Amino acid sequence: MVEDAAMLVRIQPVTEAIDLRSRLRHSWLENEILSSRRTGVAIAKVHQLDMEHPAKRQLSEALKAGGCWFAPIQDVRRLAALMTNAFSPDLLIDSPPLSDLPLRAREVLRQTLRQRYRLESDIEALRAPIVDMATEMFDALHCLATSWSAKPSASPDEIAAAVESVRDAGQRLLSLLTRVPAGVVLP
Amino acid sequence: MSLPRILVIDDQLAQPLGRYECCRDWNLIDVTDGPPRHPREGPPAIAEASFCSGQVRDGSATWNSLELIIDRVASEWPSREGRRWALVLLDVRFDSVPPREGDGEFGLEIILKQLIDRWPAPDNPGVTEVPVVVMTREGHRRSEANKIGAERFLAKDEMGAAALATLLRDHGLVADSDLLGRRPEELVAGRSLALLRTLRHARRIANSGSNGTGMILGPQGSGKTTIAHYIHAHSSRSGPFEVYTVHPQDSGFQKVELFGSWPLQQQMSLAVGKAECAHSGTLFLDEVHHLRRENQALLLEFCRPIGGVRVLDRHGRFPTDPREANEARRSVCGRLRDDRKVEVDVLFLSASNEPLDEVSARARLGFDESLFTRLAQGQNSDMLKVPDLRARREDIPLLFAHFLELATHRVRGRWPKVVATSTLEQLMTREWPGNVDELAGVARIAAERTADFSEVLPRHLPTKQSQQQSLRHVPVLSGSQTQIVPSNSARQEAPSPSSLRWAELPRLLSEFEVPSAPEALHGSLQALLEAFGELVSRVLETALKSASATTTRGHVLPAMRLLLGVTSTSTAYSRLLLLQKLLFSGTAVASESALGKALAEAARNRRERAGRAKKTGIKGKRG
Numbered sequence: 057m058v059e060d061a062a063m064l065v066r067i068q069p070v071t072e073a074i075d076l077r078s079r080l081r082h083s084w085l086e087n088e089i090l091s092s093r094r095t096g097v098a099i100a101k102v103h104q105l106d107m108e109h110p111a112k113r114q115l116s117e118a119l120k121a122g123g124c125w126f127a128p129i130q131d132v133r134r135l136a137a138l139m140t141n142a143f144s145p146d147l148l149i150d151s152p153p154l155s156d157l158p159l160r161a162r163e164v165l166r167q168t169l170r171q172r173y174r175l176e177s178d179i180e181a182l183r184a185p186i187v188d189m190a191t192e193m194f195d196a197l198h199c200l201a202t203s204w205s206a207k208p209s210a211s212p213d214e215i216a217a218a219v220e221s222v223r224d225a226g227q228r229l230l231s232l233l234t235r236v237p238a239g240v241v242l243p
Numbered sequence: 244m245s246l247p248r249i250l251v252i253d254d255q256l257a258q259p260l261g262r263y264e265c266c267r268d269w270n271l272i273d274v275t276d277g278p279p280r281h282p283r284e285g286p287p288a289i290a291e292a293s294f295c296s297g298q299v300r301d302g303s304a305t306w307n308s309l310e311l312i313i314d315r316v317a318s319e320w321p322s323r324e325g326r327r328w329a330l331v332l333l334d335v336r337f338d339s340v341p342p343r344e345g346d347g348e349f350g351l352e353i354i355l356k357q358l359i360d361r362w363p364a365p366d367n368p369g370v371t372e373v374p375v376v377v378m379t380r381e382g383h384r385r386s387e388a389n390k391i392g393a394e395r396f397l398a399k400d401e402m403g404a405a406a407l408a409t410l411l412r413d414h415g416l417v418a419d420s421d422l423l424g425r426r427p428e429e430l431v432a433g434r435s436l437a438l439l440r441t442l443r444h445a446r447r448i449a450n451s452g453s454n455g456t457g458m459i460l461g462p463q464g465s466g467k468t469t470i471a472h473y474i475h476a477h478s479s480r481s482g483p484f485e486v487y488t489v490h491p492q493d494s495g496f497q498k499v500e501l502f503g504s505w506p507l508q509q510q511m512s513l514a515v516g517k518a519e520c521a522h523s524g525t526l527f528l529d530e531v532h533h534l535r536r537e538n539q540a541l542l543l544e545f546c547r548p549i550g551g552v553r554v555l556d557r558h559g560r561f562p563t564d565p566r567e568a569n570e571a572r573r574s575v576c577g578r579l580r581d582d583r584k585v586e587v588d589v590l591f592l593s594a595s596n597e598p599l600d601e602v603s604a605r606a607r608l609g610f611d612e613s614l615f616t617r618l619a620q621g622q623n624s625d626m627l628k629v630p631d632l633r634a635r636r637e638d639i640p641l642l643f644a645h646f647l648e649l650a651t652h653r654v655r656g657r658w659p660k661v662v663a664t665s666t667l668e669q670l671m672t673r674e675w676p677g678n679v680d681e682l683a684g685v686a687r688i689a690a691e692r693t694a695d696f697s698e699v700l701p702r703h704l705p706t707k708q709s710q711q712q713s714l715r716h717v718p719v720l721s722g723s724q725t726q727i728v729p730s731n732s733a734r735q736e737a738p739s740p741s742s743l744r745w746a747e748l749p750r751l752l753s754e755f756e757v758p759s760a761p762e763a764l765h766g767s768l769q770a771l772l773e774a775f776g777e778l779v780s781r782v783l784e785t786a787l788k789s790a791s792a793t794t795t796r797g798h799v800l801p802a803m804r805l806l807l808g809v810t811s812t813s814t815a816y817s818r819l820l821l822l823q824k825l826l827f828s829g830t831a832v833a834s835e836s837a838l839g840k841a842l843a844e845a846a847r848n849r850r851e852r853a854g855r856a857k858k859t860g861i862k863g864k865r866g
Contacts, residue, residue, distance in 0.1 A: 091264075115260050
């Protein structure tokens with residue numbers, strides 16, 4: 057029972073990291089920010105709609121602090137913090153059949169696998185760029201949100217330029233997230 | 244005209260921003276919450292869209308709901324107006340918040356377990372009849388979508404106005420009235436699933452590319468010619484729609500009529516066949532099972548494109564005289580391949596009311612197996628079956644209204660009209676062996692009987708018996724033309740005199756469209772004169788009998804006065820003689836009949852008068 061609970065604790069970060077990676081790439085970046093229908097010009101047209109238009113209301117909500125365009129940035133940082141340990145193959149040692157090995161043998165194996173994982177995968181090297189990119193993404197979104205609610209109203213060109221900056225940052229962040237493993241890295 | 248309606252099931256696109264973007268970029272009108280409140284800008288819309296997130300919200304939690312999606316599909320399958328979703332676009336991946344196991348499989352689960360169970364395809368219970376197009380970013384879903392019977396798989400990024408228009412054309416269940424630019428008299432009315440599937444199939448044949456081939460099978464009166472017109476209209480071909488109806492008795496003409504002929508003799512001119520006239524357009528060969536065996540072989544050659552083009556071999560010899568050769572070259576509609584052969588680009592359609600898809604029927608009719616394969620099952624060819632009216636009974640009210648409107652305008656009657664519920668009930672319960680043509684005939688009679696009224700009641704419909712009889716000779720709608728189309732049974736037995744309503748006869752004759760095809764005109768004048776003579780004889784006979792019942796002697800002139808509506812005896816007499824000259828010189832009139840006796844009496848009187856005039860030197864009065 058105790059072993060099962062310990063197993064759950066060890067698996068939880070893996071499933072969370074896998075889910076975060078999937079959501080950030082698919083739901084947030086691909087579907088929301090980088091959708092082919094959401095170019096700078098297209099979003100500028102939405103900005104010109106009446107305040108009561110449902111589409112404009114939804115985008116205004118998304119661009120508020122904590123809105124669905126901003127909130128995932130916290131998840132990017134969380135993923136960056138989790139991923140190195142979450143995708144490490146040493147987790148396999150606690151699962152059958154390796155879990156049947158003597159404790160000493162398992163510890164040796166764990167150290168070896170972890171060392172090899174860190175040497176061979178560039179996951180460690182990815183962490184800092186992802187965090188930096190998250191900050192850059194936040195800045196771009198903040199700039200867009202400021203233009204969006206500016207008084208007097210920002211011009212379509214200004215909105216379009218701000219959107220393109222967000223999309224550019226989003227594209228680079230997507231490239232980085234694509235390099236994050238989709239699951240435990242097998243040796 | 245109304246627009247086709249599509250259902251978009253997607254958790255992302257169903258959000259207000261997604262809906263707005265979708266409608267803007269795919270040329271749609273958002274009708275999710277009823278008629279749109281904001282005016283649409285940009286190009287004309289190609290469809291109406293209803294969006295469904297497939298999810299239920301409860302506070303901050305959102306989860307996938309199978310019931311919601313199925314209810315949404317069921318809401319317009321079909322709707323109260325008989326409309327169906329033209330397409331259902333389904334994103335297979337739905338994300339619950341917080342995440343749930345199986346979110347990624349959720350869309351496929353819908354298709355697999357629910358749509359197939361609830362709406363299996365009539366011809367294949369393993370797939371659904373709902374036209375589902377799976378769209379997602381995940382390419383590996385393609386094979387899964389194929390297995391479960393989705394019409395198509397589309398990467399989400401490929402979707403746009405043009406892609407959607409293509410999807411609607413090739414996979415959508417789109418009624419003819421949902422399309423722009425269709426004239427009412429050309430319309431294939433109806434919204435039944437059977438018809439919508441037929442129209443979808445027809446559009447696929449229309450877009451089968453250059454030199455495509457299609458065979459249309461269906462019972463008499465089901466609208467095969469109309470479907471052929473529909474295919475031509477959707478093929479975007481610039482050339483004409485040429486129809487050739489094969490008559491079994493026209494054996495000598497079939498080859499020349501279809502494939503043309505170089506001059507057979509010095510004085511003769513080039514004959515351009517239907518196949519060549521249809522260059523860049525469509526050639527429709529109706530009653531193809533009547534084609535003679537030797538001409539079937541020629542047709543087989545024609546339907547076998549050489550190097551991607553059809554080549555027809557004209558009968559006769561290419562003129563050797565340079566002047567005539569130049570003239571012949573100028574007359575060629577297609578491209579001259581050599582001195583005998585002509586290259587043409589033709590969408591070739593054939594039709595038959597015989598079940599040519601059955602081996603036994605082909606054997607019975609002597610229809611070449613290779614030709615059937617070439618026309619219906621070969622490369623770049625397809626076979627389409629037009630359902631009979633019983634298979635699309637739900638279309639009867641719409642069809643009746645459509646034909647009633649056309650017929651009412653034709654007789655300049657009062658419009659609009661209300662069709663009483665009891666009338667519709669009666670129409671729905673009839674058997675309709677004559678299919679759509681029969682219904683058109685009934686609508687025409689109803690239009691005439693209600694020319695001054697605004698409601699069609701059951702008493703305005705012909706009785707079932709007279710309806711069957713009148714079918715043999717009433718004008719029926721066939722595509723854009725009105726023509727008299729005899730039914731199969733009418734070819735075998737003489738029509739009953741009671742099948743025609745006397746008051747309608749002059750109008751029917753005036754509306755009859757004279758065929759332009761030479762084979763149809765061949766010998767037609769004599770046949771027409773004989774038929775007309777027969778008809779006038781019967782009228783005269785009846786009038787004579789009627790007059791003899793009221794007078795003891797000399798009933799010829801009273802009868803003529805009655806028929807001609809004149810009071811002058813001399814006028815009546817002179818017209819009787821004129822009729823005799825015009826109509827009865829070649830028609831045998833039984834001597835014992837009232838007319839025979841009357842004509843003999845008139846001739847005798849005329850001779851006697853002439854004799855008397857000769858004796859007295861007075862010139863007889865000439866009729």
